[in-house]
Amino acid sequence: MAHAHTVKRYTGLMDWLTTVDHKKIGILYLIGGGLFFLLGGLEAILIRIQLMYPQNDFLDASTYNQVLTMHGTTMIFLAVMPIIFAFMNAIIPLQIGARDVAYPFVNAVGFWMFFLGGLLLNVSWFFNGAPDAGWTSYVPLANNEYSGKGVDFYVLGLQIAGIGTLAGGINFLVTIINMRAPGMTFMRMPLFTWTSFITSALILFAFPAITVGLVLLMFERLFSANYFDVAAGGNIVLWQHIFWIFGHPEVYILILPAFGIISEIVSTFARKRLFGYSAMVFATALIGFLGFMVWVHHMFTTGLGPIGNAIFSIATMLIAIPTGIKIFNWIFTMWGGQYSFNTASLFAAGFIPTFVMGGVTGVMLAAPAADWQYHDSYFVVAHFHYVIVGGLVFGLLAGLHYWWPKMFGRMLNETIGKFSFWTFFIGFHMTFLVQHFLGLWGMPRRIFTFLENQGLDELNFISTIGALLMGVSTIAILVNIAVTQMKPRNAPADPWDGRTLEWSIPSPAPEYNFKQIPLVRGLDALFKEKIEGKKEMTPAEPLGPIHMPSPSILPFTMSIGLFIAGFGFMYARWDFDNGFLDAIFGHYIVAGAGLLITLVSMLLRSVFDDHGYHIEVEELEKEVHA
Numbered sequence: 001m002a003h004a005h006t007v008k009r010y011t012g013l014m015d016w017l018t019t020v021d022h023k024k025i026g027i028l029y030l031i032g033g034g035l036f037f038l039l040g041g042l043e044a045i046l047i048r049i050q051l052m053y054p055q056n057d058f059l060d061a062s063t064y065n066q067v068l069t070m071h072g073t074t075m076i077f078l079a080v081m082p083i084i085f086a087f088m089n090a091i092i093p094l095q096i097g098a099r100d101v102a103y104p105f106v107n108a109v110g111f112w113m114f115f116l117g118g119l120l121l122n123v124s125w126f127f128n129g130a131p132d133a134g135w136t137s138y139v140p141l142a143n144n145e146y147s148g149k150g151v152d153f154y155v156l157g158l159q160i161a162g163i164g165t166l167a168g169g170i171n172f173l174v175t176i177i178n179m180r181a182p183g184m185t186f187m188r189m190p191l192f193t194w195t196s197f198i199t200s201a202l203i204l205f206a207f208p209a210i211t212v213g214l215v216l217l218m219f220e221r222l223f224s225a226n227y228f229d230v231a232a233g234g235n236i237v238l239w240q241h242i243f244w245i246f247g248h249p250e251v252y253i254l255i256l257p258a259f260g261i262i263s264e265i266v267s268t269f270a271r272k273r274l275f276g277y278s279a280m281v282f283a284t285a286l287i288g289f290l291g292f293m294v295w296v297h298h299m300f301t302t303g304l305g306p307i308g309n310a311i312f313s314i315a316t317m318l319i320a321i322p323t324g325i326k327i328f329n330w331i332f333t334m335w336g337g338q339y340s341f342n343t344a345s346l347f348a349a350g351f352i353p354t355f356v357m358g359g360v361t362g363v364m365l366a367a368p369a370a371d372w373q374y375h376d377s378y379f380v381v382a383h384f385h386y387v388i389v390g391g392l393v394f395g396l397l398a399g400l401h402y403w404w405p406k407m408f409g410r411m412l413n414e415t416i417g418k419f420s421f422w423t424f425f426i427g428f429h430m431t432f433l434v435q436h437f438l439g440l441w442g443m444p445r446r447i448f449t450f451l452e453n454q455g456l457d458e459l460n461f462i463s464t465i466g467a468l469l470m471g472v473s474t475i476a477i478l479v480n481i482a483v484t485q486m487k488p489r490n491a492p493a494d495p496w497d498g499r500t501l502e503w504s505i506p507s508p509a510p511e512y513n514f515k516q517i518p519l520v521r522g523l524d525a526l527f528k529e530k531i532e533g534k535k536e537m538t539p540a541e542p543l544g545p546i547h548m549p550s551p552s553i554l555p556f557t558m559s560i561g562l563f564i565a566g567f568g569f570m571y572a573r574w575d576f577d578n579g580f581l582d583a584i585f586g587h588y589i590v591a592g593a594g595l596l597i598t599l600v601s602m603l604l605r606s607v608f609d610d611h612g613y614h615i616e617v618e619e620l621e622k623e624v625h626a
């Protein structure tokens with residue numbers, strides 16, 4: 001018999017600060033990641049304006065270093081990762097027929113840690129300057145001697161954001177293993193769920209490495225340890241190994257979910273089941289595994305010797321095999337299908353050739369002798385932007401247009417959408433295609449200006465125009481969102497004639513997702529029902545009360561505590577020339593106060609039992625007939 005608990009419900013801002021609903025957290029991730037994406041994009045434009053003309057003085061060298069570092073760091077950690085998490089949150093529970101993620105509270109903790117860690121990183125602009133040692137923070141450049149206070153913000157901001165990512169990754173592993181609807185075997189899981197599953201596993205193994213690295217760098221900078229100080233017996237190559245043991249898998253953490261999104265969209269709009277489903281699954285797993293075996297290709301030029309270089313070169317090239325399998329399977333899915341073009345499917349189609357070009361230059365870079373030439377030139381910049389923007393960002397934009405109706409209950413405008421696709425596509429290739437040649441012709445990366453008449457003038461100019469065109473596209477996307485937001489909320493449950501479970505429930509999904517958990521009878525569960533003439537899923541359980549978790553402010557306060565503690569640690573030994581500030585920051589008082597807020601929040605979470613609440617059957621039935 002159902003027992004009613006008191007229902008805690010908040011409205012307005014409090015609703016968002018306390019929510020533990022995966023769909024709302026998905027929206028929060030989209031807003032947070034979206035804002036950082038705009039910031040990182042603005043930084044990219046500043047970089048490109050500085051490089052528009054030779055010997056330009058739009059930015060000085062030191063500001064340039066900060067903008068460059070923050071562009072890379074923001075894009076990787078604070079923009080594209082959270083947007084991936086936005087889709088994982090919004091869609092995975094729906095795709096596997098679940099009511100929520102396994103740990104809704106931890107899910108909220110993950111979001112707030114990311115957001116406040118990212119905020120900490122970015123407030124550095126207003127305190128003694130932003131990080132300036134590159135997104136890789138190589139030592140000794142990142143040591144106190146050579147870099148500014150900003151690197152402390154990098155170390156602590158990323159540490160806090162990293163806790164959030166790790167928590168999110170673990171949550172999705174458990175969710176996907178434990179919460180699948182009856183009949184949803186692993187080999188019936190949609191590809192987006194599969195790739196997110198492997199990505200979560202990669203997060204679990206890769207993030208501890210960067211955490212350890214950041215702790216070492218923190219000790220080095222804040223407490224004068226000597227891990228990387230050669231004069232004191234430290235080793236600088238150690239940082240590179242730790243960083244790239246994390247950093248290379250990170251690239252796959254980013255790209256695999258995009259592969260999943262592309263798979264969903266290609267098969268939906270080709271109106272065919274995905275070609276080679278099981279090969280796709282195994283290729284994903286293989287890419288994930290090999291992703292950990294190749295980090296040394298970032299260090300070919302550090303002088304590891306021919307044997308090491310050869311092994312890692314071959315391992316790197318092997319990744320082209322499963323990746324090639326995926327590319328061919330997408331093409332075979334489209335082949336003979338009736339591929340229809342709208343904004344989402346255009347981004348998905350544009351992804352394929354663009355990503356392939358990034359893959360080809362990747363294989364070129366994987367040959368150590370050739371890498372000796374390309375290393376630290378604009379060729380590398382072109383390569384990784386083809387992969388990361390041409391692959392991942394195309395995938396995210398495809399997903400955005402595809403799932404927008406499910407997340408917000410409104411259909412985006414197709415005309416503006418197609419305009420944003422074409423400006424983005426053309427702008428992207430204009431920006432980055434020419435950078436291959438800039439690199440081959442000798443332009444080094446991470447420089448704030450170049451001399452005129454070295455053969456670099458025209459292509460740099462073209463590259464900047466392309467970047468501005470991508471800016472136009474971004475504005476068009478924002479306009480599209482604003483226009484759409486003013487329309488009524490009338491998106492159908494299944495606007496694309498979809499194949500997977502998220503399209504079997506209303507748009508946007510009700511707070512409990514599925515009134516009754518569905519019974520899954522095959523791959524493309526919804527489509528299977530449709531071809532048998534049914535309009536909805538067969539339920540796997542009788543209608544009954546649904547148990548929901550209570551909202552809570554504690555994830556937010558926990559993260560606020562760490563945010564404050566971050567400041568405390570950074571400025572504990574700082575000389576403020578101000579007695580009051582010196583007194584409260586000295587002796588780690590602010591640091592302690594911040595940690596206390598976090599610990600008390602954790603304590604409150606463990607001592608107060610909160611059993612959540614129920615949505616009763618009467619209420620569920622009411623909503624159906626409404």
Ligand code: HEM
Pocket residue numbers: 041044045047048068069071072073075076080133134135136381385388389393431444445446447467470
């Ligand atoms: C879409 C427009 C973008 C433009 C025009 C752009 C432009 C640039 C430029 C000019 C550089 C400087 C290269 C150098 O001097 O080494 C750079 C670096 C970088 N970009 Fe982008 N970028 C864009 C998007 C992205 C995205 C979406 C990501 C990641 C998700 C990204 C990640 C990076 C990274 C990691 C670096 C290296 C930073 C460093 O060396 O510290 N970029 N970008």
Ligand SMILES: [Cu+2]
Pocket residue numbers: 247248251294295297298
């Ligand atoms: Cu790599």
